[in-house]
Amino acid sequence: xxxxxxxxxxxxxxxxxxxxxxxxxxxxxxxxxxxxxxxxxxxxxxxxxxxxxxxxxxxxxxxxxxxxxxxxxxxxxxxxxxxxxxxxxxxxxxxxxxxxxxxxxxxxxxxxxxxxxxxxxxxxxxxxxxxxxxxxxxxxxxxxxxxxxxxxxxxxxxxxxxxxxxxxxxxxxxxxxxxxxxxxxxxxxxxxxxxxxxxxxxxxxxxxxxxxxxxxxxxxxxxxxxxxxxxxxxxxxxxxxxxxxxxxxxxxxxxxxxxxxxxxxxxxxxxxxxxxxxxxxxxxxxxxxxxxxxxxxxxxxxxxxxxxxxxxxxxxxxxxxxxxxxxxxxxxxxxxxxxxxxxxxxxxxxxxxxxxxxxxxxxxxxxxxxxxxxxxxxxxxxxxxxxxxxxxxxxxxxxxxxxxxxxxxxxxxxxxxxxxxxxxxxxxxxxxxxxxxxxxxxxxxxxxx
Numbered sequence: 001x002x003x004x005x006x007x008x009x010x011x012x013x014x015x016x017x018x019x020x021x022x023x024x025x026x027x028x029x030x031x032x033x034x035x036x037x038x039x040x041x042x043x044x045x046x047x048x049x050x051x052x053x054x055x056x057x058x059x060x061x062x063x064x065x066x067x068x069x070x071x072x073x074x075x076x077x078x079x080x081x082x083x084x085x086x087x088x089x090x091x092x093x094x095x096x097x098x099x100x101x102x103x104x105x106x107x108x109x110x111x112x113x114x115x116x117x118x119x120x121x122x123x124x125x126x127x128x129x130x131x132x133x134x135x136x137x138x139x140x141x142x143x144x145x146x147x148x149x150x151x152x153x154x155x156x157x158x159x160x161x162x163x164x165x166x167x168x169x170x171x172x173x174x175x176x177x178x179x180x181x182x183x184x185x186x187x188x189x190x191x192x193x194x195x196x197x198x199x200x201x202x203x204x205x206x207x208x209x210x211x212x213x214x215x216x217x218x219x220x221x222x223x224x225x226x227x228x229x230x231x232x233x234x235x236x237x238x239x240x241x242x243x244x245x246x247x248x249x250x251x252x253x254x255x256x257x258x259x260x261x262x263x264x265x266x267x268x269x270x271x272x273x274x275x276x277x278x279x280x281x282x283x284x285x286x287x288x289x290x291x292x293x294x295x296x297x298x299x300x301x302x303x304x305x306x307x308x309x310x311x312x313x314x315x316x317x318x319x320x321x322x323x324x325x326x327x328x329x330x331x332x333x334x335x336x337x338x339x340x341x342x343x344x345x346x347x348x349x350x351x352x353x354x355x356x357x358x359x360x361x362x363x364x365x366x367x368x369x370x371x372x373x374x375x376x377x378x379x380x381x382x383x384x385x386x387x388x389x390x391x392x393x394x395x396x397x398x399x400x401x402x403x404x405x406x407x408x409x410x411x412x413x414x415x416x417x418x419x420x421x422x423x424x425x426x427x428x429x430x431x432x433x434x435x436x437x438x439x440x441x442x443x444x445x446x447x448x449x
Contacts, residue, residue, distance in 0.1 A: 040122030085166020226250025
């Protein structure tokens with residue numbers, strides 16, 4: 001039996017040959033860039049979590065706190081770029097990179113672009129997390145995304161500019177020193193409150209009651225990105241005069257911001273609008289940015305409005321808008337800044353809030369030292385409408401004091417008892433006469449109790 005060997009032919013390859021992964025993809029996935037983005041995300045996330053009571057629940061507060069985070073994000077992004085820029089020097093591969101076919105600009109882009117994009121993405125992810133954290137506690141208004149694109153562009157620009165520093169400065173200390181210098185410079189610039197030049201600061205503090213005009217974020221993005229692009233081209237481009245084009249764009253954007261001055265910000269329209277509960281007397285109005293707090297505020301003040309039913313000369317409403325209240329209005333106790341009266345969409349101390357509302361009704365907070373009789377009568381009215389949470393503590397303190405303090409306490413207790421013992425009609429008449437003198441620092445007009 002003869003064995004015949006068969007020659008096997010290799011299988012024919014089908015399709016296109018697999019290409020080697022692009023260096024940009026390798027840098028973006030396996031290099032230092034993802035760690036830079038994670039550092040930005042975690043650092044900003046920790047800072048936000050530590051101050052959550054001051055922004056969680058208010059959309060404008062969240063936006064402003066995120067923008068304040070640029071004070072940390074920009075130095076961190078520049079430091080990440082600087083560390084990436086010194087990588088070839090640390091690896092001792094500078095001469096090897098000089099032999100590749102790609103030009104200096106292409107090599108720079110491959111190394112710098114992933115870090116820039118990842119740092120911007122880290123900021124964006126932290127911002128998204130803050131917005132999601134605010135959503136369950138939001139008290140009105142709407143989310144604000146206007147500053148996010150400009151902030152992300154500034155973070156990417158800082159990373160690109162930092163990489164140039166890392167290539168130019170041959171020292172491992174360049175990274176921490178650049179971060180420290182950036183933090184100090186931005187911190188000092190953020191304390192400036194006058195002059196249009198302060199608007200060129202990408203970490204410029206933003207008030208919660210303002211919103212930017214439509215073109216302001218684009219101008220800031222062009223300002224920061226143009227400067228970074230000019231620095232990069234001046235360092236890497238073969239024709240370095242090409243850096244003049246982004247420099248001209250950045251100069252134009254900066255000049256526009258400086259020339260416009262404070263005009264780049266306008267008052268938030270929602271902040272001048274009020275939402276009111278007209279079923280009470282006085283009516284209760286809250287700023288439209290916190291309209292979902294109206295039921296809580298109404299409940300907190302229900303003891304006051306219930307006891308004032310039928311009383312004349314009281315203000316028509318509690319108002320909550322910028323400026324002093326009108327002639328027939330009383331200023332609502334402050335809901336902001338968040339973290340005091342309101343935390344995560346809830347009133348922290350309704351009793352204290354109601355007491356503050358009574359002080360606004362009496363209107364004598366700016367009168368200074370008043371006649372002892374008026375002080376006693378103010379205390380009796382406060383005790384009847386909404387006693388201070390500290391009232392018992394103050395009474396116990398006076399009871400343990402000297403004779404003058406004990407005598408003052410006896411007068412206060414007697415006045416409280418007289419007001420409480422009045423029948424409804426008599427008390428309404430006395431309170432009507434009392435509130436006719438609200439805001440008057442002259443003790444002669446206040447009715448005796």
